[in-house]
Amino acid sequence: MRRRTTVVTTAAALAGALALAGCSDSGSGSASGSGSSKAELSVSGPYMPQPVSADMAAGFLTITNKGAAEDELTSVSSDIAGQVTMHSTMGGAMQEQTSFAIPAHGQLVFKSGGNHLMFEKLKRQPKQGRTVTVKLTFAKSGPLTVEMPVKSATYNPSTGH
Known part of the structure; x- marks a missing residue:
């Protein structure tokens, strides 16, 4: 026993x-x-208002992370622009950023009046009804390629007009 x-x-x-x-x-x-504890990234709501300037345009989108680990957006590129920079806006002041954190189970939002992408040194004028290809590069996850529709200069995503 x-x-x-x-x-x-x-x-x-x-x-x-x-x-x-x-x-x-x-x-x-x-x-x-x-x-299994890694970032799971997806993109929603991408758009670019048709630019009013010949050499610059803005871009907006939301990156959602359904994963258990944070990641970081480290760069953005597009064949339409000489460079794409990332900016934050706080208290009405715009500041260029080298990266943006994407929290686990969270979002990174680029919207008019807030964080945004700036397409600089445009190689061609983005026209309403067309799309712009954008490559998002992250610190840990593989890159994501996004087709960003060009909308009217006054487009508002909350109304769809």
Whole structure:
């Protein structure tokens, strides 16, 4: 009888140790962004108002992260522009940013009057009804290519006009 108790106790201790090891592995996995705890990024609502300037245009979109780890938008490019810069707007002041965090289970919103993309040194004039191809590059996730429709200069996404 004593031998059976020892085997059961040893098995229980081993199971407990394995459970703890599993916990510590998943903890380190989320810290490194590997395994199942990673960012899951998608883009919605992209648009570019038809620019009124010959050399600059703005772009707006929302990046949603349904994953358990944060990521970071580190650069944006488009074949229509010599460069695309990212800007934040706080208290009416616009400031260029080198990156934007995308929180786990959160969103990064680029909208009129707030964070936005600036397409500079335009190579051709974006026209309403056309689309502009934009490549989003992230710190951890692979790049996303987005087709951004060109809307009227006065387009408002909340009304669709």
